[in-house]
Amino acid sequence: MTKITKAAAIGGGVIGGGWIARLALNGIDVKVFDPHPEAKRKIDEVIDNARRAYKRMAVKGLPREGEVTYSLSIAEAVAGADLIQESVPERLDVKLKTLAEIDAAAPVDALIGSSTSGFKATDMAKDLRHPERFLVAHPFNPVYLLPINEIVPGEKTSKEAVERAREAYTSIGMKCVVLTKEIDAFVGNRLLEAAWREALWLIKDGICTVEELDDIMRYGFGMRWAQMGMFQTYRIAGGEAGMRHFMAQFGPALSWPWTKLMDVPEFNDELVDLVAKQSDDQSSKWSIRELERIRDENLIGIMEALAKAENGQGWGAGELHNSYVTRLGKGAPKISKAAEKAKATKPRKVGAKKKG
């Protein structure tokens, strides 16, 4: 079992911050490098969200939180790390430069995972001295709650690194799917991109508003996909005749003009304004912080609901949730019953230091 005790996070935006939170809440110390002047403030906000979420879901307790420290250079951050997570902006030149610095300074046996949404590991690894320990480890926002992690090795990634990565990310509560064939954007983002393109057409052509489109998802197939994916759902739709029947039914529709997929909508100011305006109409009554809280509570609620499925064995993300919550509890500091009782009844000393 690959045990991570020290991690480094290079880049602390929405995704990097989510990684830092997941790692720290699993009791792992994280050294952060992010040159943005407001990096610490932004990361602290993500950690605050994550801490609130974990306190709610970790009914069996939480390990002592890992320490998050800020480094002045990549070299300083990665020194002594078991796992290094790169989450810098999505530009290949920026990725290459950052990874070269990580590669030069990291312990040779450290795992390096890239959070890239779309670049291939092989392309990103081309100048690395030790490409064998580098791979794509692509999470989804919010990283501290959504379990999925697409692991995609490059041509030079060792099999041993893939297995270590699978174990390491699994140990912090993630569901790893290892893809052995490289394509840009992997699986999740290709599906998202397909839906996103079509969605932009629907808005641009005035068929519906962003709120109507979102409602059609969340009162409809979104709930299906939270618990079974597309293929298992359609297997059921095929009924007694099964998947083969469903495919035969659905097949011809593929060549019907039911999408505008062949076209890329022109991405101009007009479209951006239209979407931004409609998004304000839909959501400006909540701040981003409030929406994050609502989203997180909903995600935990869904996972908890799925955790109760099949007589408490759990289903899908709920099955994983059960084992994750148990594992977090095992890392929780042990407090004897007597001490707990004393703590609960003892009056607070005047001037005692308040515990966070």
Place this chain on the structure above:
Amino acid sequence: MTKITKAAAIGGGVIGGGWIARLALNGIDVKVFDPHPEAKRKIDEVIDNARRAYKRMAVKGLPREGEVTYSLSIAEAVAGADLIQESVPERLDVKLKTLAEIDAAAPVDALIGSSTSGFKATDMAKDLRHPERFLVAHPFNPVYLLPINEIVPGEKTSKEAVERAREAYTSIGMKCVVLTKEIDAFVGNRLLEAAWREALWLIKDGICTVEELDDIMRYGFGMRWAQMGMFQTYRIAGGEAGMRHFMAQFGPALSWPWTKLMDVPEFNDELVDLVAKQSDDQSSKWSIRELERIRDENLIGIMEALAKAENGQGWGAGELHNSYVTRLGKGAPKISKAAEKAKATKPRKVGAKKKG
């Protein structure tokens, strides 16, 4: 408020059966026409699933179930109906023939909704004598649980019919989104079609299996879409900078080769075999009946979780769930406390008729 008391269902497959179940469990009598020799058996199975689901979720009680009867002709089924739901196979010629028969025999003030997945109301209504009361009312499977209903009027549909439809479908627990611009496949199925095409490429090209693809959905963005749709989710991802920032970031990716959307995968036996085989590997340990039960329990669990959100006010499908469960309870037969107590304590008479 448009109160439906008598409904007719023309076609009783997976979708038609789901409509019949939703209507009957809301206390509405339904006359069914479906010439399939096994129609009654299949519909009874759907109603059994739905009844089990409703008994679990309707914690405040259920109205007396509507009566489901079988008619020998369309004319007999639609006589005296307030709402007629057409769910025959997805072929325009079959739809046109069926709708002409409905139109000829139905009361002129009856609402006629088509469950079509893709045809435009205007095209389907072209030969109707009373097209003003006809519209698309497109649900998602399982119809008795998923609330969404895409209502799409045709050119000749009256505004009054749209409002009556909105009220009628809302009264049986649905979330109606009215689309005023007609396109084939409306909104939901266009998004599904886009994702489905891309998914078939990913399987055909050997990037992942159907199980891996489903896992990437249900451990990832599927849970996001069960509670917020795509646009609200991305608004959050844009962070403090908002939707405009997110759009600007994502914009250029649209022209990257991140999808194979412009191509239609060749739909041959090889692809059907591949998907069917992988689907068996993923799911053959459960029967379709078991998968339906698991799906239904998961969907109820998710709606109940979302019903507790925001201090019990509910969020999205959960907010609707709260009001639906309350409404169902109001239709429940009133039993006095004394009678209930007597029923609970009275020993069963020998030879008493068992109640269903």
